[in-house]
Amino acid sequence: MRDHIKLQVARYLPEKQSEPSFDEHEVPCPKDWVVLDGLNYIKDRIDGTLSYRWSCRMGICGSCGMTVNGEPKLTCATFLADYAPGPLRIEPLRNFPVIRDLIVDIGDFMRKLVAVKPFIVRRYEKPLSEGEFLQTPQELDEYKQFSMCINCMLCYAACPIYGLDPKFIGPAAIALAQRYNLDNRDEGSAQRMEVLSEHAGVWGCTFVGECTKVCPKHVDPAGAIQRYKLTAAIDSMKAFFMPRGA
Amino acid sequence: MPEMPLYTDYHPRWLRRRVSTYWWLGKRSYFAFVLREGSCMFVAWFVVYLLMLMRAVLQGEARYQQFLALSSRPWMLALNIVSFLFLVYHAVTFFDAAPRALVVHVGKTRVPGSFIGAGHYAAWLAVSAFMFWLVLGA
Amino acid sequence: MIKQHPEPLLWMLFSAGGVMSGMLMPALLFLFGVAFPLGWLTPPTYEHVRALLANPLIAVTLFGLVFLSLFHWAHRFRHTLYDGLQIKHLEEVIATLCYGGAIVGSAVAAYLLWQAR
Numbered sequence: 001m002r003d004h005i006k007l008q009v010a011r012y013l014p015e016k017q018s019e020p021s022f023d024e025h026e027v028p029c030p031k032d033w034v035v036l037d038g039l040n041y042i043k044d045r046i047d048g049t050l051s052y053r054w055s056c057r058m059g060i061c062g063s064c065g066m067t068v069n070g071e072p073k074l075t076c077a078t079f080l081a082d083y084a085p086g087p088l089r090i091e092p093l094r095n096f097p098v099i100r101d102l103i104v105d106i107g108d109f110m111r112k113l114v115a116v117k118p119f120i121v122r123r124y125e126k127p128l129s130e131g132e133f134l135q136t137p138q139e140l141d142e143y144k145q146f147s148m149c150i151n152c153m154l155c156y157a158a159c160p161i162y163g164l165d166p167k168f169i170g171p172a173a174i175a176l177a178q179r180y181n182l183d184n185r186d187e188g189s190a191q192r193m194e195v196l197s198e199h200a201g202v203w204g205c206t207f208v209g210e211c212t213k214v215c216p217k218h219v220d221p222a223g224a225i226q227r228y229k230l231t232a233a234i235d236s237m238k239a240f241f242m243p244r245g246a
Numbered sequence: 247m248p249e250m251p252l253y254t255d256y257h258p259r260w261l262r263r264r265v266s267t268y269w270w271l272g273k274r275s276y277f278a279f280v281l282r283e284g285s286c287m288f289v290a291w292f293v294v295y296l297l298m299l300m301r302a303v304l305q306g307e308a309r310y311q312q313f314l315a316l317s318s319r320p321w322m323l324a325l326n327i328v329s330f331l332f333l334v335y336h337a338v339t340f341f342d343a344a345p346r347a348l349v350v351h352v353g354k355t356r357v358p359g360s361f362i363g364a365g366h367y368a369a370w371l372a373v374s375a376f377m378f379w380l381v382l383g384a
Numbered sequence: 385m386i387k388q389h390p391e392p393l394l395w396m397l398f399s400a401g402g403v404m405s406g407m408l409m410p411a412l413l414f415l416f417g418v419a420f421p422l423g424w425l426t427p428p429t430y431e432h433v434r435a436l437l438a439n440p441l442i443a444v445t446l447f448g449l450v451f452l453s454l455f456h457w458a459h460r461f462r463h464t465l466y467d468g469l470q471i472k473h474l475e476e477v478i479a480t481l482c483y484g485g486a487i488v489g490s491a492v493a494a495y496l497l498w499q500a501r
Contacts, residue, residue, distance in 0.1 A: 014258035070272070097260035105260060138354055160276060163265040164467050203391040206463050207343060208279045226347035229395055236392035267470060286460035289405045289453050292413055293489055296450065299416060300496045303437055307430040318421040326417030333413055337406035347399075366403075374411035380436065381415055381428055 005029040006086035007038050009050065012098050020098070023047065024087070029080035035090060036064055036075040039102075052102035059216060062152035066102055067091040072157035072214050094157040095166075109153055112169050115195045116177040121188025133185045146179035146224055148217040155211035155221050167200040171211035171221035174202055178224040181231075197232050205229075285336035288329040295326070341366035394459050394483075401456025404449050437500040450493035454486035 004026045012020040025046055027038045036054055043050045054064040057076040064075040069089050080088070096104035126133070155171035162168045177196055180186045196202050205225045212222040266272075270280040302313035316322055344366050345359030420427040428436075436442050462482040466475065 012261050014261070018259070020261060094263075095265075097262045099258060099260055141356075160265070160269055161467060163269065164470060197392070199389065199391060203395065206283070206467060207346075208276070210273075210275055210279075213275065220346075223346040226343070227349050229392075230347045230399075233392040233396045237396070265470075280464075283460055283464045286457045286464075289401075289409065290457040290461075292405075292409050292417075293450050293453050293457075293493075295417065296412070296446070297489070297492055297496065300437060300446075300493070300500070303430070303433050304496060304499055310430045310433065314420060314427055317417060323418070323421050326413060326421075330410065330413045330418055333405070333410045336402070337410055340402045340406045344403075370407050370410075373407045377408065377411045378415070380442075381412075381433075382425065 003028060003030070003084075005038070005080050005084040005088060007042070008087045008089045009039070009042065009102070010089075010091040011050070011101055012092075013049075014100060020091075022089075023050075027080075029084050031079070031081045033080045034076050035066075035068055035073070035078045035080060035088070038080055038088075039075065039090070050102075051100050060150055062150035065093050065152045065154050065157065067094055067157065072154040074152060074154070074216050077216055093153060095159070095163040096153070096156070106153060108166060109151070109156060109170065109172070112173040113151070113176065116169070116173050116192055117188055118176045118180060120180065120183065120186045121191060122185075123187055135184065139184050142184070143179045143182035146175045146182070146219055146221075149176055149179070149219050149221075150217055152216065154214045154216065155219075158210040158214040160208055160210070161204055161206060165200070165204060168204040169196070169198075169201050171205075171225065172219075174205075174228060175219050175221035175224040178228055181228070193232060193235070196228065197236070202228050202232060281332075282335065282339045285332040285339075288332040289336060291325070291329055292333065337370065341370065394455070397452060397455040398459035401452035401454070401459075405453040405456055408445075408449050409453070434500075437497070440501070443497040443501065447490070447493050447497055451486075451490040454489045455483070458482035458486040 005028075007025050007027055008022045009025065010020050011017075011023050025042050027041045029038070034057075036057055039050065039052055039054075043052075052064070052066070052075075054076065055061040056063070059074055059077045062074075065072060066075050067073075067090070068075065068078050069083070072093060075090070090102065092098045092102045092104050096106060096108070099105050149172055151172060153172065156162050159168075159171055162170050174196065177192045181189045181192060202225055205222075207222060207226060209222045212220045215221065270276045299313055302309040317326070341363060345362040348362050350357040350362065415425065416427075419425040437446075459482070462478050465478050
């Protein structure tokens, strides 16, 4: 009875359609099957033209984010049995342009990620002969949560601000900037501040908090953003009152 | 926007969906967010009410009593009860959000977020009690 | 160096206003908007309230409350109009009306409190 589930899969074939449509398929749902298994079943046995992204199938690569029953989810981490008998609606990730079927263009995020310089920035590189950086567990804890980001962009799909204003730099980019700002090996806070303190940087965020809710890795980008707002605001006051001392 | 792809024969037309004006009705958490933002209207209303009270007091005892009478009118009372509920919602959501932004360290140890939150609530209680004492007794 | 724009300052005012209004308003509105009209508590005498307003510390606190709360409202309302109703082309008009309104309200409070001293 509950060993099959109806999937409604969004299709968009730009050469043939100008609007998306939905295909319905019954797929088996053993208790260990996830949505991705269902999609692979469709592609392997029913309709090979279905297109979607996936890779590791274990929640670490960040490729398989899609909108499942209206919620942004990793399809490799969402169990079919929880929704049986369905219908379960699978659509492409929200707030990104759809290239085909369930595939979205993630170029905007990629450009923003590069803009926040997500790597250790130092004034002078430490030579190898001086050995490695030593970091205490406490120093690691300062940024560890933000380092868990797998760039799956579920937070961008959940963020209404990003949906309304695609210029907004977005939750993951800011969380990743914070991952480096709070890393005591990094000396690049000032460089990141330029892009973060723009109008479409952190100041676009109104703390809806949805990004933190949907994050599969518990990164808490909303917390990272509010924390950065306070840091940036205090720095701004310091710069205003002590322009040379800053 | 940089690097907008040209639509040629070989480049597919990407589907771009516009966000609906009623996006905030779609999810419970979105609606709770808009209610929280809407509470600022009641913050502004209380400022107006407070300015009305201050002006009445400045104009003498008779005007003060008139203000108190106005505050008992059913529509004013209803408005103020609704406002009070929204102000409490505002305070609670704000004090719960404070630990997310206020990360404090004492030496190398981080003060837990729960302390920051509890500190806000304790201050709220103390300040409210003090104001009750100022207005009612002193 | 960060570009000079007023967002950080406006956000600080918004945050301070959120804390001030959260701390002070519920109790005050409970008294003057609910408890006194419903007869749960006796309202203070005219002389008492007049004396409270004349007190300089109370006056400064009330001014701070009005000023910060109005800027809290202005910042939040401006963002809500921008995001909720997507009225982007009126961005500057809305900002002027909101923060301008906050300044006007604060000026009224300052005037009244000065008269009350």
